[in-house]
Amino acid sequence: MIRNKRNAWGRGALSLGLLSAAPPVFADWALNMPRGVTETSESVYGLHMTIFWISVVIGILVFGAIFYSIYMHRKSRGARPAKFHHNTAVEIVWTVIPLLILVAMAVPATGVLIEMEDTSEAEMTIKVTGYQWKWGYEYMDEGIQFLSSLDSESDRARQVGSGVDPASVENYLLEVDNRLVVPTDTKIRFMITAADVIHSWWVPELGWKKDAIPGYINETWTEIKEPGVYRGKCAELCGRDHGFMPVVVEAVEPEEFERWLEERKNGGTAGEQAAADATGSDETLVAAR
Incomplete structure (x- = not known):
């Protein structure tokens, strides 16, 4: 028994030594x-x-x-406890x-x-629908809709035995095949729901997150000041692939957004058709209920 304890201590010391000798690894984190x-x-x-x-x-x-009382009223100073019940x-x-x-x-x-x-005085409305395990986006005033899923590189790297090092994939698990493109300096109303289970649409830089609940619509809004790409993810445990449904919002200048709208309107994608089919299936299911 003593020998086993010594071996355990030896292994622990060896592990601690190896950890201390290894170069430090710092994740992308912040204190605030x-x-x-x-x-x-x-x-x-x-x-x-x-x-x-x-x-x-x-x-x-x-x-x-507390510390003042402990120091000034310690026993070595001859302090005597006061005798009273309340004040x-x-x-x-x-x-x-x-x-x-x-x-x-x-x-x-x-x-x-x-x-x-x-959400009053919004200049445009976007419907966000959570699916297992992707997001559907519909520009309500433009007749444009599509699905947004985990990008192929991240999806390949996450597979067991893929041989792909996740560290070699840029924005691993935080990139999608179809980004949500929105204009800057525009008040955007979001209508957020789900088609199957509860999800949660979250982009930290926007300052809020909203649950996506089947049969219910949550509303919120945003107005992005600066062009850029802002990343988030589903923040509600929604099943097996919960960790693989990121959110990517690309904010562009209003003029560039108008060009993007025209491109979308002039050439539909397979993703848009899939979203339309999924939406149609959801409506049929609701009607059946």
């Missing part, structure tokens, strides 16, 4: 939430930082009072102050939530 590229994300970030600094101040005051004034103070802090935090938070739900 992204600021985002929309008015909503800026509001959420500002609210987050406000609450954060309020919490920091509260933490400093509370823990400062009405103190109890009122430590009830009213936290209440005022919570109200001060709730007012800006409520304003941000109301702003996030206001």
